[in-house]
Amino acid sequence: QSVLTQPPSASGTPGQRVTISCSGGSSNVGLNPVNWFQQLPGTAPKLLIYDNNQRPSGVPDRFSGSKSGTSASLAISGLQSEDEADYYCAAWDDGLTGVVFGGGTKLTVL
């Protein structure tokens, strides 16, 4: 059981917009920045969004992040087949004194 809650799966067709939610609590998402990671099959995770809504250089602007209260969201617009991957949210938890991850969302491009 992960501390941060994500839907296990999401799907969309090419060109569509998809959102993935990440629900936490007052000691993690409600208090600290959220990062999002993309993990393509068989590869290491890659930073997609940091500080709730910032994109590292090289990440397409089709990817965007937001946060409100104890929930965060990742939006992917103009969905492409290469976006098919697992997506994870993460935040520092002041109560646990450590990083907590969501359980991951498997995105399927139909």
Next chain:
Amino acid sequence: QVQLVESGGGVVQPGRSLRLSCVASGFTFSGYAMHWVRQAPGKGLEWVAVISRDGSNKYYSDSVKGRFTISRDSSRNTLSLQLNRLRPEDTAVYYCARDGRWLPDFWGQGTLVTVSS
């Protein structure tokens, strides 16, 4: 460019020990805290430990506290994880990751640890 290369994984019997290493390059290693994160086969990401830039502060997940020890040698740009009293549930790919505001940002490719008799 930023590079993190893990090594030291392998097959080990329950109760035994293993030491993982991660060599960093392409950035000022001493200027960053560093994390270990693991992923059991077919499962999600699980944070393991973090060490501060100067090594004075270390934090662990409850599942490894008292068994694993994180350390660093900035003279060799190397992060280490000592795994003691290993259990089958410690079987996972172990990733080292550079820190960005107390969260991982850049990740290595990982090293597989299999705990089995």
